[in-house]
Amino acid sequence: xxxxxxxPEALRLQEGESSSLNCSYTVSGLRGLFWxxxxxxxGPEFLFTLYSAGEEKEKERLKATLTKKESFLHITAPxxxxxxxxxxxxxxxxxxxxxxxxxxxxxxxxxx
Amino acid sequence: xxxxxxxxxYKITETGRxxxxxxxxxWSHSYMFWxxxxxxxGLRxxxxxxxxxxTDKGEVPDGxxxxxxxxxxxxxxxxxxxxxxxxxxxxxxxxxxxxxxDTQYFGPGTRLTVL
Numbered sequence: 001x002x003x004x005x006x007x008p009e010a011l012r013l014q015e016g017e018s019s020s021l022n023c024s025y026t027v028s029g030l031r032g033l034f035w036x037x038x039x040x041x042x043g044p045e046f047l048f049t050l051y052s053a054g055e056e057k058e059k060e061r062l063k064a065t066l067t068k069k070e071s072f073l074h075i076t077a078p079x080x081x082x083x084x085x086x087x088x089x090x091x092x093x094x095x096x097x098x099x100x101x102x103x104x105x106x107x108x109x110x111x112x
Numbered sequence: 113x114x115x116x117x118x119x120x121x122y123k124i125t126e127t128g129r130x131x132x133x134x135x136x137x138x139w140s141h142s143y144m145f146w147x148x149x150x151x152x153x154g155l156r157x158x159x160x161x162x163x164x165x166x167t168d169k170g171e172v173p174d175g176x177x178x179x180x181x182x183x184x185x186x187x188x189x190x191x192x193x194x195x196x197x198x199x200x201x202x203x204x205x206x207x208x209x210x211x212x213x214d215t216q217y218f219g220p221g222t223r224l225t226v227l
Contacts, residue, residue: 032213043202043218044155051211087155091214098143098162098206098214099170104154 002027006088006103013078013110021073021106023088033071034100035064036087044087078110115139118203118219125193126227133188133222135203143206144186145170145216146178148199155202161186193226200224 003026013019025033032051036044048057050066057064061082063074073086085107089100116137125131137144146158157170159178167178175197177189190197201222206214 032211032215034215036218041221043204043220046215046217049209049213049215051213089216098145098208098216099157099160100214100216102155104152 002090002092002101004088004090004101004103006086006106008106009104010107011109013075013108015079015110015112016077018074018076018078020075021086021108023071023073023103024069025071025088025090027090027092027101029093031091031093033066034089034091035062035071035073036089038085038087038105047086075108078108080110080112083108083110116203116205116217116219118201118222120222121220122223124225124227127194128192131190131193131224133190133201133203133224135186135188135219137184137186137203137205137219139205139207139217140183141205141207141217142183143214144180145204145206146176146186146188147202147204148172148197149202149221150199158188158201190224193224195226198224198226 005024007022032049035047038044048064053068055066061076065072085105087105089102119134145160147155156172161167161180203219204216206216
């Protein structure tokens, strides 16, 4: 069974204080690993897809990386508007098409 | 704007009543999904659909019914609502890219309270 574990559950940073969120996964064969951002009261918003170990993707202050066992979402010099819950999900090769397995998320708060 | 919409956004109902949550997408994506999101559980798949008239159960299907007569619509019905179905419900549709990876795009959610 596919598993996704995210850590920490919650993270509080000061503005400008860089850090990383972790997503550990177990899947028989990885088709893709996804990162989403979710603001309170809203649906998850797609950020990145990573396909294979060694791949990196960047968007503004966010950089996602992937190894064979985990993915990191690095946040460089965060701002208060980066406060949100960040979700990680995986899609398995050969599984029921389109189904994703989600982690429970990391709740990030960035303060002034 | 093209996208995925859900209605109603908020709903309060009573135990035993039937409730239908609506989902509409304008992308013509083949796959559509219903999730519920609860504290401590994250997103859990209720039902999904590969195309019109093709649906299948997810992780937590009990107490829910779906239909999909048109590609763009995927309603979720609670036939007899229970308090344990109080949750936030998200609809999603997916797009397959050139690497056969299916990115899901989510609607804004429906917050359902069952009294």
